Amino acid sequence: MKPFFSVRDLRSGYAGGLVLGGVDLDLDAGGIVAVLGRNGVGKTTLISTVTGLVRPYGGSVTLDGREIAGARVDVIARAGVGIVPQGRRVFAPLTVAEHLTIASRRPATGPWTRARVLELLPRLGERLGHRGDQLSGGEQQMLAIARALLGNPRLLLLDEPSDGLAPAIVAQVGEVILEVGAQGTAVVLVEQNLGLAFSVAQDVAVMQKGRIVHRAPCAEFASRPDDRRRLLGVD
Structure with missing residues (x-):
């Protein structure tokens, strides 16, 4: 059986320079894979290439059998790819409610409605009238996740969602990711x-x-400190 999400020999970069030198990655529907690595190894470039923000030099990206490598950003989004970008990128002057309204404009069938998202992320329901620049870092991250979920993605890409967050908020982000996977969405977590x-x-x-x-x-890698030191430089 072919994997739901597949990357084969993906090559890309910037201004002719090569960053991705042939990435291969497979993921089943509902699966969650953590992409790890030191700074500068190409993790964000991988996310950007899959979502169409960076055009590939070569290789293949398929989602449920459909080739999306090199397609426009909007085409890839309509195919079912959602992103929670590094740095959250919420709009400072817009309220939480306005962010959610904009994210809900594109018709998309699936489990994620505004009511369902606010049930999962109740703090946002308490802050509907607050602007983006009035939210804490954790609230901005939850808003970025909510915005992505309202597109009902079949593949969700998260680029370092824990960056700058307190441990309690990181734990909440983890609970959300698990729920997203349980709904059948494939998740690529760069972290x-x-x-x-x-x-x-x-x-x-x-x-x-x-x-x-x-x-x-994951359990095998977590139990092997020698591998973590060799590959990541951490214990």
């Missing part, structure tokens, strides 16, 4: 926080110099 990655992912994929160099079940 430096190993605690979060190990708490939600079934598998880890380690990047070095623009390639996936190690793939293992």
Whole structure:
């Protein structure tokens, strides 16, 4: 059986320079994989290439059998790819309610309605009238996640969602990711926080110099400190 999400020999970069040198990655529907690696190895470029923000030089990206490599950003989004970008990128002058209204404009069938999202993220329901620049970092992250979920993605990409957040908020983000996977959405989590990655992912994929160099079940990788030191430089 073919994987739901598949990346094959994906190559891309900026201004002719090569960042991704041939990435291979597979993921089943409902699966959660944590993409790990030191800074500068190409993790964000991988996310940007899959979502169409960076055009590939070559290779293949398929979602449920459909080729999306090199397609426009809007085409890839309509195919079912959602993103929670690094840095949240909420709009400062817009209220939480306005963010959710904009995110709900594109018709998309699936489990994620405004009511369901606010049930999962109740703090946002308390802050509907607050502007983006009036939210805490954790609230902005929850809003970024809510915005992505309202598109009812079949594949959700999260780029370092724990960055700058307190441990209690990181734990909430982990609970949300698990719920998203339980709904059948495939999740690619790019993360430096190993605690979060190990708490939600079934598998880890380690990047070095623009390639996936190690793939293992999460529990196995978590139990091997020698592998973590060799591949990530951490205990």
